[in-house]
Amino acid sequence: MENLKFKDGTQKKDLYDYLMLDKTITTRDAQLNLGIMDLQGVIRDLKKAGVYICTIATKVPRRGLNKDGSKRYAYVNSYSIEKIFNSNTEKTSYLTESEKKEHKKWYNSPVPEKNQKELISKYNTTASGHCTLTGGIDNTINNINDLINKGL
Numbered sequence: 001m002e003n004l005k006f007k008d009g010t011q012k013k014d015l016y017d018y019l020m021l022d023k024t025i026t027t028r029d030a031q032l033n034l035g036i037m038d039l040q041g042v043i044r045d046l047k048k049a050g051v052y053i054c055t056i057a058t059k060v061p062r063r064g065l066n067k068d069g070s071k072r073y074a075y076v077n078s079y080s081i082e083k084i085f086n087s088n089t090e091k092t093s094y095l096t097e098s099e100k101k102e103h104k105k106w107y108n109s110p111v112p113e114k115n116q117k118e119l120i121s122k123y124n125t126t127a128s129g130h131c132t133l134t135g136g137i138d139n140t141i142n143n144i145n146d147l148i149n150k151g152l
Contacts, residue, residue: 004049012045012046015042024080030042054080059099075092
């Protein structure tokens with residue numbers, strides 16, 4: 001990603017400079033702040049030019065309800081410069097902000113000793129396979145096909 005030069009005054013240059021400030025951007029932010037109406041197109045051009053982009057799909061609530069009365073959700077993409085992996089990356093957050101807070105509260109609460117022993121005995125198994133972790137509660141992807149095939 002060294003020596004990238006974009007023509008001044010272009011959307012590509014504006015977006016690149018914005019992202020180099022360690023900021024993230026969504027389609028709405030791009031429209032309001034930078035006047036970019038086709039963010040995905042400019043992102044595609046940056047990727048072609050050799051800029052590594054991290055795409056994060058975040059779960060957000062929508063207006064209205066589904067036919068069964070449950071809440072409606074959508075995924076909103078946000079983009080940033082990828083500085084760790086030196087490649088284009090994609091992440092998905094399967095929890096809304098309120099769900100993350102609820103999970104953290106639950107996750108940090110102590111498990112009674114009786115339940116700990118029960119869980120340890122129930123799930124104390126060894127399985128082969130591989131697991132890919134992309135970090136944190138909201139960006140973890142597990143490959144558990146071997147466990148499923150074994151009926152665990």
